[in-house]
Amino acid sequence: MIEVKGLAKRFRLPKRGAAPASARDVREHDGWFHAVRDVSFSCAPGEVLGLLGPNGAGKTTTLRLLSTALTPDAGSIHANGVDLLRDPLVARQYIGFLSGSTGLYGRLTARENVEYFGKLHGMRPDHLKRRCDELFTLLDMNEYGNKRADQLSTGMKQKCAIARTVVHEPQIVILDEPTTGLDVMSAKILLDFIASYKALRVPLIFSTHHLHEVEKVCDRVCIVNHGVTAFHGTVDALRHLGGSADLYDAFVGVIHRGG
Numbered sequence: 001m002i003e004v005k006g007l008a009k010r011f012r013l014p015k016r017g018a019a020p021a022s023a024r025d026v027r028e029h030d031g032w033f034h035a036v037r038d039v040s041f042s043c044a045p046g047e048v049l050g051l052l053g054p055n056g057a058g059k060t061t062t063l064r065l066l067s068t069a070l071t072p073d074a075g076s077i078h079a080n081g082v083d084l085l086r087d088p089l090v091a092r093q094y095i096g097f098l099s100g101s102t103g104l105y106g107r108l109t110a111r112e113n114v115e116y117f118g119k120l121h122g123m124r125p126d127h128l129k130r131r132c133d134e135l136f137t138l139l140d141m142n143e144y145g146n147k148r149a150d151q152l153s154t155g156m157k158q159k160c161a162i163a164r165t166v167v168h169e170p171q172i173v174i175l176d177e178p179t180t181g182l183d184v185m186s187a188k189i190l191l192d193f194i195a196s197y198k199a200l201r202v203p204l205i206f207s208t209h210h211l212h213e214v215e216k217v218c219d220r221v222c223i224v225n226h227g228v229t230a231f232h233g234t235v236d237a238l239r240h241l242g243g244s245a246d247l248y249d250a251f252v253g254v255i256h257r258g259g
């Protein structure tokens with residue numbers, strides 16, 4: 001179980017002439033940009049949580065806080081009772097985090113990249129081999145396992161980065177816009193892969209702009225708007241919010257309601 005309460009993160013704004021009040025984001029004041037102001041949600045074992053919100057809402061910042069790449073100004077993050085903010089080293093072992101900038105070594109093959117990160121996590125050779133075989137099959141990557149990473153297509157790189165993220169069998173998986181750059185077939189494979197974490201009882205959180213992905217694999221949703229949780233609950237609860245049973249209408253309703 002991962003529980004996130006009252007997360008906040010602000011960034012210092014560069015010094016410049018004051019923007020007209022009408023052009024200013026509501027999160028900008030006193031020389032700071034309050035990117036995340038009050039974000040809370042939870043995700044239990046066996047659940048997939050979709051993190052939604054308009055561009056600039058604070059999703060990536062929230063996920064970076066969860067991964068401990070950023071330190072929050074306020075709030076708490078607990079995983080199975082462990083305070084991840086107190087123990088970032090434990091957090092990094094616990095969490096598999098895919099960001100937009102999760103990189104690969106261009107001169108290594110796809111397989112060597114995944115193996116390299118498994119070794120960094122201290123995986124034993126036989127275990128690592130089994131895990132790589134499993135991931136390359138699950139993600140349908142066997143055809144290009146021996147191709148150098150710098151010769152892979154965008155979608156192939158993305159799948160390789162995802163395999164790299166989860167090679168050490170993390171107890172919590174966090175993926176920032178994982179279907180970016182994937183074709184229809186690859187996106188389906190990835191959504192099935194995400195759904196497979198339910199049976200493993202590993203909480204999985206991913207950000208997306210695609211409501212059909214939420215419909216397909218999520219149990220729970222957190223909608224962030226202007227750095228604040230505007231909705232947190234089950235997909236069914238969101239669907240019935242506006243009374244129309246349509247996720248798109250419900251999402252738009254939450255955003256228009258403000259937050």
Ligand SMILES: Nc1ncnc2c1ncn2[C@@H]1O[C@H](COP(=O)(O)OP(=O)(O)OP(=O)(O)O)[C@@H](O)[C@H]1O
Nearest residue numbers: 011012033035053054055056057058059060061062
């Ligand atoms: N290091 C930083 N310094 C200043 N502002 C930042 C920094 N990182 C993020 N922000 C600002 O915080 C806000 C939230 O950004 P974030 O990347 O979290 O949004 P997002 O919801 O992931 O957006 P998108 O859907 O477009 O990816 C944006 O206005 C962004 O410009």
